Amino acid sequence: MASITRRRAPKVSRPVSAEDEILAATRRILTGGASFTDLGVQQISVEAGVARSTFYAHFRDKTDLLLRLATxxxxxxxxxxxxxxxxxxxxxxxxxxxxxxxxxxxxxxxxxxxxxxxxxxxxxxxxxxxxxxxxxxxxxxxxxxxxxxxxxxxxxxxxxxxxxxxxxxxxxxxxxxxxxxxxxxxxxxxxxxxxxxxxxxxxxx
Amino acid sequence: MASITRRRAPKVSRPVSAEDEILAATRRILTGGASFTDLGVQQISVEAGVARSTFYAHFRDKTDLLLRLATxxxxxxxxxxxxxxxxxxxxxxxxxxxxxxxxxxxxxxxxxxxxxxxxxxxxxxxxxxxxxxxxxxxxxxxxxxxxxxxxxxxxxxxxxxxxxxxxxxxxxxxxxxxxxxxxxxxxxxxxxxxxxxxxxxxxxx
DNA sequence: GTTGCGCCGGACATAGTGTCCGGACGAGCT
DNA sequence: AGCTCGTCCGGACACTATGTCCGGCGCAAC
Structure with a gap:
């Protein structure tokens, strides 16, 4: 499905949100040479330092994440x-x-x-x-x-x-x-x- | 891993073995436009008319099958x-x-x-x-x-x-x-x- | 008839996905 | 101060797929 555009937190409070953390972590892992296909949501979450459920609160699935990365x-x-x-x-x-x-x-x-x-x-x-x-x-x-x-x-x-x-x-x-x-x-x-x-x-x- | 070369049945008996059936079925499904990645072993077995366990008796995994197809x-x-x-x-x-x-x-x-x-x-x-x-x-x-x-x-x-x-x-x-x-x-x-x-x-x- | 072989069919352990929910924590408001 | 809201945690859950294993069946060859 098409990825839904997500609005960021209205307040400027957090220096880095969980979402940014996930995006950065994925880039980090990919740069390390790993295959995106073989990458698990678990693995990404651990690297990002967030709970697995938090991943799904921000991205519909791995494809959604990739589309965000690409855009x-x-x-x-x-x-x-x-x-x-x-x-x-x-x-x-x-x-x-x-x-x-x-x-x-x-x-x-x-x-x-x-x-x-x-x-x-x-x-x-x-x-x-x-x-x-x-x-x-x-x-x-x-x-x-x-x-x-x-x-x-x-x-x-x-x-x-x-x-x-x-x-x-x-x-x-x-x-x-x-x-x-x-x-x-x-x-x-x-x-x-x-x-x-x-x-x-x-x-x- | 490298796929292990398999020897065919020594006897000329069977017109079509389960192995040939699986190879043909996979080609058939792929020709239909499906993605190999999204293909399940179950699905292939059904299309080939063999038991799922029979698949594993002939191929180590889906990669092994693909390599056979390619060679x-x-x-x-x-x-x-x-x-x-x-x-x-x-x-x-x-x-x-x-x-x-x-x-x-x-x-x-x-x-x-x-x-x-x-x-x-x-x-x-x-x-x-x-x-x-x-x-x-x-x-x-x-x-x-x-x-x-x-x-x-x-x-x-x-x-x-x-x-x-x-x-x-x-x-x-x-x-x-x-x-x-x-x-x-x-x-x-x-x-x-x-x-x-x-x-x-x-x-x- | 017995033995060997290919196949069936199902049980099993393992692992990953996506959903859901109770509860913790902190920021801002009144 | 107390309250509320939004974010995140952590874990339970149902589901699907993978790969292994094994008992049993039927068919051929000797």
Missing amino acids: DMLATSFDVASAWEPTDGLDKLAEDFLRILGVYREHAAVLRAVGEVATYDLTVRDFWSQGLAQFTDRTIAALRAEQAAGRTPADVNLVSAARVIVQGGERAIFDQVTTAPPTDDAAFARELAQTWWYGVYRRPA | DMLATSFDVASAWEPTDGLDKLAEDFLRILGVYREHAAVLRAVGEVATYDLTVRDFWSQGLAQFTDRTIAALRAEQAAGRTPADVNLVSAARVIVQGGERAIFDQVTTAPPTDDAAFARELAQTWWYGVYRRPA
């Missing part, structure tokens, strides 16, 4: 999607990718959890798809404009190209973040940008 | 990896992708299940990574050869490029198979091939 994450890095201009040149593209790499590294734990649950839970999958759709839409629009301007060949299949870019790109970035050291990020971002530029936009080498 | 799948389409020659030209590349698309469509259900469990189970993740590593190795070798022959620029980062190709490509293909109709496969395969050819190999347009 909080998006709220702190909302500009990433809107700042993404896919046709500003090769160097600009590489820069944008590097910035996205940074965001991914920062929120790797939550991103991993979302990617995990999205594979078997419809609610989370829809949530994430909706986020990626932003990128897909922008990419298709940009490609269409490039074609209209005659800079990209007309035979480029917009939908397929966007799929390769967004779905494939997201996965490659995720893989880079989870398996390669941050020092390789710049080289990877450049390679990804070049693949786009020459492969998808078909700009002459 | 059986690889056994019937083993040639895909070895027939893949990433540098035989643009048209050949598109053909190869189209063939892979076909295999993906054929085994979409099991592939989805593997992708699902791989996100939270180490055993399955390792299994799948090992399969993809084949493609990664071949890709790196091919790119190196292209560079040596002077057809691909020396500034191409081999590891990053292979990551974009294999990880990103696999995801894009998976997305295509699960969200687009088969009639679009040819156009998608061509687009993917062109992205490789011009974007990764940097062949002049």
Whole structure:
């Protein structure tokens, strides 16, 4: 089900509420490398220092918690999607990718959890798809404009190209973040940008 | 744990054993769109028409079952990896992708299940990574050869490029198979091939 | 007929989920 | 001071699923 938006305590009294404690504890555990699926409510509660029943007073279930974690994450890095201009040149593209790499590294734990649950839970999958759709839409629009301007060949299949870019790109970035050291990020971002530029936009080498 | 290889009955008697029944039933349910994670052993047993205890007589657990499903799948389409020659030209590349698309469509259900469990189970993740590593190795070798022959620029980062190709490509293909109709496969395969050819190999347009 | 084998069906221990409720504690109000 | 409200604790409860175990049944082979 959809998670219900919860209002915070009207008074400013408590420095940290149980809810914040739970969110922080979950982030902590996930950062430690644990799988969200294998995580128990009990375990989270203990780590957060609250009773198990308190967990259910704030979150409908584990999915609700994950959705809160994910929306909080998006709220702190909302500009990433809107700042993404896919046709500003090769160097600009590489820069944008590097910035996205940074965001991914920062929120790797939550991103991993979302990617995990999205594979078997419809609610989370829809949530994430909706986020990626932003990128897909922008990419298709940009490609269409490039074609209209005659800079990209007309035979480029917009939908397929966007799929390769967004779905494939997201996965490659995720893989880079989870398996390669941050020092390789710049080289990877450049390679990804070049693949786009020459492969998808078909700009002459 | 690693799944233990099971020997079949020495006699040729039974036309269909309970084991085959379970494997078929699972494939059937998965094809119906259900999530493997949400699948219970009970449910599988009922669909297979065997007792729940019989399931455990043949499979250590659900993971063991999935691994059996996956290896059986690889056994019937083993040639895909070895027939893949990433540098035989643009048209050949598109053909190869189209063939892979076909295999993906054929085994979409099991592939989805593997992708699902791989996100939270180490055993399955390792299994799948090992399969993809084949493609990664071949890709790196091919790119190196292209560079040596002077057809691909020396500034191409081999590891990053292979990551974009294999990880990103696999995801894009998976997305295509699960969200687009088969009639679009040819156009998608061509687009993917062109992205490789011009974007990764940097062949002049 | 007896033995071996695959399967059934159910009991069992264990563990996790989500709900519910009595009661403790503290902050703010009158 | 006493009162009340909101938050949290701690534990009971029903339910579901997992994995193990074992007695017994039926069918084939020798």
